[in-house]
Amino acid sequence: MANQGIDTSSARKGPITHVIFDMDGLLLDTEKFYTEVQEIILARYNKTFDWSLKAKMMGKKAIEAARVFVEETGISDSLTAEDFLVEREEMLQKMFPTSDLMPGASRLIHHLHENGIPICVATGTHTRHFDLKTQRHSELFSLMHHIVRGDDPEVKQGKPSPDIFLAAANRFEGGPVDPQRILVFEDAPSGVLAAKNAGMSVVMVPDARLDSQYHQVADQVLNSLLDFSPADWGLPPFENASTKLD
Numbered sequence: 001m002a003n004q005g006i007d008t009s010s011a012r013k014g015p016i017t018h019v020i021f022d023m024d025g026l027l028l029d030t031e032k033f034y035t036e037v038q039e040i041i042l043a044r045y046n047k048t049f050d051w052s053l054k055a056k057m058m059g060k061k062a063i064e065a066a067r068v069f070v071e072e073t074g075i076s077d078s079l080t081a082e083d084f085l086v087e088r089e090e091m092l093q094k095m096f097p098t099s100d101l102m103p104g105a106s107r108l109i110h111h112l113h114e115n116g117i118p119i120c121v122a123t124g125t126h127t128r129h130f131d132l133k134t135q136r137h138s139e140l141f142s143l144m145h146h147i148v149r150g151d152d153p154e155v156k157q158g159k160p161s162p163d164i165f166l167a168a169a170n171r172f173e174g175g176p177v178d179p180q181r182i183l184v185f186e187d188a189p190s191g192v193l194a195a196k197n198a199g200m201s202v203v204m205v206p207d208a209r210l211d212s213q214y215h216q217v218a219d220q221v222l223n224s225l226l227d228f229s230p231a232d233w234g235l236p237p238f239e240n241a242s243t244k245l246d
């Protein structure tokens with residue numbers, strides 16, 4: 001483990017040749033939408049949504065996160081996981097098309113692509129939501145070699161299962177790529193665990209409100225993608241490392 005720096009004992013298991021990006025909360029500022037609708041729904045039951053619950057939900061497939069939500073809040077007798085998904089859907093559908101990029105996402109994706117590093121996305125979100133979230137960012141996502149979504153038939157179980165990252169490793173040119181050559185970027189505890197379960201190295205870029213106990217599993221923890229130094233991982237450095245553009 002390493003916080004705010006690199007742990008050379010666990011990192012560099014092999015030279016990094018391929019990169020997998022998580023999406024929600026890592027490339028796109030979409031976790032705030034889930035938080036907002038969950039706060040609204042819980043308020044009706046006179047309960048508050050907090051980051052200890054958020055930590056257990058984020059990164060998971062929708063139905064898996066929904067089960068955590070109704071069970072952990074004790075409202076499962078009044079609201080099933082399936083009904084919770086229906087209830088939040090209308091609100092989310094209005095929010096997702098407004099999704100913004102996270103700071104540093106565009107710079108890092110363009111940099112890796114321009115330097116010939118194969119990159120892809122592995123997101124727990126399903127195709128219909130993916131399309132809404134990315135509609136303003138099609139140019140950036142077109143730089144990905146491939147995109148694996150939560151409703152992909154190869155993804156039997158959501159994060160922290162390694163399924164989605166192993167499927168992503170399989171689909172690179174000449175795949176499957178050795179997991180030791182893959183660096184994953186994640187924001188969620190379940191996603192960091194999934195990457196480690198797949199045998200990959202992982203840079204965590206967590207929300208500042210997430211309890212720091214969840215940092216321990218990651219190989220490197222950063223406040224922002226703007227703080228990533230490719231050279232730490234043997235990847236081509238930014239030409240002007242002092243310039244932090246979005």
Ligand SMILES: O=P(O)(O)OC[C@H](O)CO
Nearest residue numbers: 023024058059123124125
């Ligand atoms: O973080 P992602 O991209 O795997 O998405 C997972 C859910 O859709 C949101 O937590």
Ligand SMILES: [Mg+2]
Nearest residue numbers: 022024025187
């Ligand atoms: Mg995420």
